[in-house]
Amino acid sequence: MSHEKVLMKGNEALAEAAIMAGCHHYFGYPITPQTEVAAYMSKRMPKIDGGVFLQAESEIAAINMVIGVASTGKRVMTSSSSPGISLKSEGLSYLAGCDLPALVVNVQRGGPGLGGIQPSQSDYFHATRGAGHGDFHMIVLAPDSVQEMVSLVFHGFDLAEKYRMTTMILSDGTMGQMMEPVSLDMGEIKQYDKPWALTGTKCERKPNIVNSLYLQPEELEKRNFERYEKYKLIEETEPMFEEYKMEDAEVCIAAFGVAARVSQNAIDEARKQGIKVGMIRPITLWPFPKKAFASAAEKVKSFVSVELSMGQMVEDIELSVRCKRPVLLCNRAGGMIPTTQNVLDKIIEASKL
Amino acid sequence: MKEVLTDKRIVVFAGHYGSGKTNIAVNYALALREKYPGKAVSLADLDIVNPYFRTKDSADVLRDNGIRLISSEFANSNVDLPALPPDTYAILDNKDMLGVIDVGGDDRGALALGRYTPGILEDGSYDFIFVINKYRPLTGTPEDTAEIMREIEQAAGMRFTGIANNSNLGDITTANDVLSAVPYAEKVAEITGLEIKMTTVKKSLEAELQGKIYKLAPMTLYVKQSWDA
Numbered sequence: 001m002s003h004e005k006v007l008m009k010g011n012e013a014l015a016e017a018a019i020m021a022g023c024h025h026y027f028g029y030p031i032t033p034q035t036e037v038a039a040y041m042s043k044r045m046p047k048i049d050g051g052v053f054l055q056a057e058s059e060i061a062a063i064n065m066v067i068g069v070a071s072t073g074k075r076v077m078t079s080s081s082s083p084g085i086s087l088k089s090e091g092l093s094y095l096a097g098c099d100l101p102a103l104v105v106n107v108q109r110g111g112p113g114l115g116g117i118q119p120s121q122s123d124y125f126h127a128t129r130g131a132g133h134g135d136f137h138m139i140v141l142a143p144d145s146v147q148e149m150v151s152l153v154f155h156g157f158d159l160a161e162k163y164r165m166t167t168m169i170l171s172d173g174t175m176g177q178m179m180e181p182v183s184l185d186m187g188e189i190k191q192y193d194k195p196w197a198l199t200g201t202k203c204e205r206k207p208n209i210v211n212s213l214y215l216q217p218e219e220l221e222k223r224n225f226e227r228y229e230k231y232k233l234i235e236e237t238e239p240m241f242e243e244y245k246m247e248d249a250e251v252c253i254a255a256f257g258v259a260a261r262v263s264q265n266a267i268d269e270a271r272k273q274g275i276k277v278g279m280i281r282p283i284t285l286w287p288f289p290k291k292a293f294a295s296a297a298e299k300v301k302s303f304v305s306v307e308l309s310m311g312q313m314v315e316d317i318e319l320s321v322r323c324k325r326p327v328l329l330c331n332r333a334g335g336m337i338p339t340t341q342n343v344l345d346k347i348i349e350a351s352k353l
Numbered sequence: 354m355k356e357v358l359t360d361k362r363i364v365v366f367a368g369h370y371g372s373g374k375t376n377i378a379v380n381y382a383l384a385l386r387e388k389y390p391g392k393a394v395s396l397a398d399l400d401i402v403n404p405y406f407r408t409k410d411s412a413d414v415l416r417d418n419g420i421r422l423i424s425s426e427f428a429n430s431n432v433d434l435p436a437l438p439p440d441t442y443a444i445l446d447n448k449d450m451l452g453v454i455d456v457g458g459d460d461r462g463a464l465a466l467g468r469y470t471p472g473i474l475e476d477g478s479y480d481f482i483f484v485i486n487k488y489r490p491l492t493g494t495p496e497d498t499a500e501i502m503r504e505i506e507q508a509a510g511m512r513f514t515g516i517a518n519n520s521n522l523g524d525i526t527t528a529n530d531v532l533s534a535v536p537y538a539e540k541v542a543e544i545t546g547l548e549i550k551m552t553t554v555k556k557s558l559e560a561e562l563q564g565k566i567y568k569l570a571p572m573t574l575y576v577k578q579s580w581d582a
Contacts, residue, residue, distance in 0.1 A: 007488045007522050009371055016490060032404045032433045036370075039461075043491060116431030117404050177405040179371055181488070181522040335431060 005183050011036035011176040013146045013184075014079065014105055014169065017153035019044055022189050023075040023103065024051045027065040029058060032117040033173035034081040034107035059084040063091030063104075070100035071210040073197030075157055079105035081173075082123050083114060085131065092166060093132030097212025099196075099227070101160035103153065104138070105169045107176040108308075110335035118335025119173030121257060122309035127170050128286040128316070135224050137231050139167040139238065140285040142256040146180035152283070154186045159238065161192040163230060170285060172308065174258040174337065240283035241292045245271065249278030251350045252296045254317050255306040256282050258337060263306045266343035275351045285313075293320035302350040303327040306343055308336070326353055354384035357551040357570045359515075361480045363444060363452045363473055366517065367466065367509065368484030369492045369501050370402070370458030373519040377484060377553055378455035379411045380572040382420050385451050393450045395443060397423040400457035401435035401465045408455050411575040437465055445472035459501065460508035470510040482550060483513040485541055487520040487534040495540035502545055515550035516542055517570075526554075528561040535566070 008016070015037045018026070026045060028038040038055065045053035056062035062078045069076035080088060085106045095102055108123050110116040127140045139159050143149040149171065156167035201207050214220035245267055246252065255263040260281045270277045280296060282289050293303075302325055305314045311329040318327050330346035332338045364381060366374045375398075382396040396415060398408035409428040416422070423443065425436045444452030456466045473479050483502050485492060492498040506512055520534030531554050542549050551570040554562060559571040 005488070005522055005525075006490045006493065007371070007486065008490060012371075012490065039370075040491075110431065117433045118431060119405075173405065177403075179523060181525050 005181045007179055008146055008182050009036055009177060009179050010146045010149050010171065011107065012040045013149045013182055014153060014171070015040040015044065016184060017150040017186070018077050018103065019048060019051075020184055020186065021075065021154045021157045023077045023157065024048055025069045025074055025076040026052065027054050027056050027062040027076070027078050029056050029062050029080065029084060031081045031084045033109055033119070033176050034079055034105070036176070037079040037105065037107070059087035060091065063088040066102050066104070067091060067094055067098065067100060070095065070102045071098070071198045073194035073199065075103075077103040077105065079107065081107045081109045082111050082120065085123060085126070089132040092138065093134050093136065094212050095166045096132070096136035096138070097134065098210045099164040100166075100210065101164050102166050103156050103160055103169065104166055105171060108170065108172045110333070116335045117173070119258060119337060120308050120333070120335060121172055121259065122312065122333065123170065124285065124307070124309055124312035127168050128288070131168070136227065137165075137286055139163070139165065139234065139287070140170050141167060142170050142283060142285050143175060144257050144260040144281060146175075146178065147182045149175065150182055150184060151186060154189070158190055163234060164196075170257070172257050235287040238284060239287045239289040239291070241289035242281045242283060243292070244279040244281065246278035246280065246296065248276050249299070250301050251275065251277040251304060251347055252300040252302070253277065253279040253304045253306055253343070253347070254282065254293070254313060255279060256285065259306045259308055262338055262340055263343050265340045266347060269340060269344050270347045275347060277347050277351070288316045288320065290320040293317055294322070297321035297324045301325060302353045304330055304346050304350045306330045306338055306346075308332055308338070354380050354570045354572060355388050357568050358384055358388060359480045359550065362448070362478040363454065363476060363480075365454040365456060365466065365473065365479065365481045366484055367456040367463050367481070367505050368458070369486070369489055369498075370462070371489055372458070372484040372486045372492065373521065373553070374458070374484045375400070375406070375408050375455050376572060376574060376576045377517055377519060378453050379408065379415065379575045380553075382415065382453045383418055385453065386418050386420055389451060393421070393447070394419075394453070395421040395423055395450055396453045396455065397438065397441045397444060398425070398428060398455050399437060399441065399465045400428075400455065400462060401437065402457040402459070402462045404433065405429070406576050410577070414575060435465075441469060442472070445469065445476060448476075456509070460504040463505040463508040466509045466511070474511065480514045480550070481509075481511055482515050482517050483547065484517045484519050485538060487537040488522050488530070495537055495544055498541050499544045513545070513547055516545070516547050518549055518552040521554070526558070528558050531558060531562060532565065
């Protein structure tokens with residue numbers, strides 16, 4: 001593939017970026033609005049030397065196949081949409097318990113339950129609070145353009161291998177379906193030693209064991225404490241965010257993904273009306289960019305969280321700013337997207353506080 | 354677009370996923386309306402693949418121009434049902450009507466066209482246009498494009514009669530991007546033995562490209578991102 005610009009759907013860009021990042025194993029199950037990832041993989045993987053595309057018999061089978069390949073230290077990915085990610089939750093917990101690197105994509109749609117096929121961000125809690133049983137986290141990345149979808153796939157695989165854990169790309173139906181020009185040149189892929197991987201002993205070393213079962217509770221407790229030391233380090237070093245017109249802002253919008261795209265239009269509109277408003281766009285939802293919000297709280301008088309959910313990000317903002325400033329919510333749910341006017345109205349309300 | 358209308362009663366657009374079929378179909382139907390004010394014009398959306406960005410997004414402009422939109426009642430809803438609109442047969446049955454048919458992407462989308470193929474072939478007055486875009490990664494080379502064309506023809510049970518070159522990079526497309534896709538389109542035409550019936554571009558590039566492109570067809574963009582409105 002050349003490094004010139006091409007026109008891609010977000011879902012296709014996810015798939016192509018994964019292949020370019022060295023992921024030659026994909027297991028999935030079709031579900032709207034994510035199906036293009038699997039469809040694209042089915043066309044491209046057979047053309048890759050050693051490439052594997054497999055449509056599993058179920059979401060649960062797909063995530064367990066991911067566990068299998070991840071155990072060998074190879075880059076592996078699966079993707080789904082909200083109800084399918086719920087089904088994969090058990091596997092996500094096992095990936096964490098086994099300390100395996102993997103990339104999991106959630107192209108969110110409206111819920112709960114079967115919900116609908118229109119875009120949503122209502123799996124924020126599920127993604128950031130540990131998407132399964134037990135004490136664990138995933139690194140959660142939220143792109144707001146097709147180009148960023150590509151760069152975060154590369155970054156996501158890198159983080160997964162660096163920390164031996166799952167990275168989730170938390171996308172939404174609009175991001176997955178929309179088309180934008182992208183460049184696929186992402187440079188070097190960092191190589192990590194994987195002495196833990198199951199690659200065959202060749203009778204030259206002791207067998208490696210990948211496992212999440214611990215017979216002694218003391219041992220399991222120790223692993224959990226060690227894992228949380230790692231999480232602490234990630235919270236210190238890996239938060240990513242982007243600021244937009246924050247220099248003189250009195251109102252700070254918090255939004256990610258498609259909500260950030262709408263918010264940017266609303267901010268430009270509000271500034272024409274003389275309202276000093278800016279945005280902090282979290283790119284990592286876990287680790288949440290707490291420090292960025294804490295320092296913004298020293299300057300702005302209020303926050304507005306713009307979301308395609310019932311306000312799941314609000315409490316992360318409140319915790320980050322220690323409730324020093326009010327956090328308003330501008331939201332649509334169930335597959336609806338806030339309009340520029342919706343956001344503008346809320347900015348005006350927040351500016352009068 | 355008016356200059357490149359074919360003289361056929363039914364015009365069907367198919368092609369690779371995301372090649373721009375829907376926008377071309379909407380513009381084509383509007384151009385038909387302008388050229389033949391006395392005729393009934395219908396646009397049928399046969400897309401059973403795409404959940405968003407459908408012909409139904411253009412329902413207002415079609416209605417305002419007196420074009421009948423034949424679309425699944427489930428399009429753009431939460432119902433994930435690959436349903437076909439039953440009144441598509443109106444286009445086949447009413448010989449006075451001008452019909453534009455927008456088919457879903459790839460061979461999967463073209464499968465839905467198959468059930469109407471016997472009627473279209475029997476009618477005889479049709480064009481089956483293959484929409485191509487050099488800047489889509491799976492149709493980046495003439496050979497890959499021709500392969501997708503053959504897959505679509507097999508699924509549809511019908512041979513293409515022409516090509517619409519819609520090579521573009523979305524909003525950032527320049528005249529140069531369009532010009533550098535010309536050799537690609539010509540090569541596709543050569544391999545497939547099909548004629549380039551139109552080269553579609555956004556209206557803002559019309560002045561720059563006038564006279565430089567064979568069968569230039571400037572279009573208005575009706576399929577938009579939801580936050581552009």
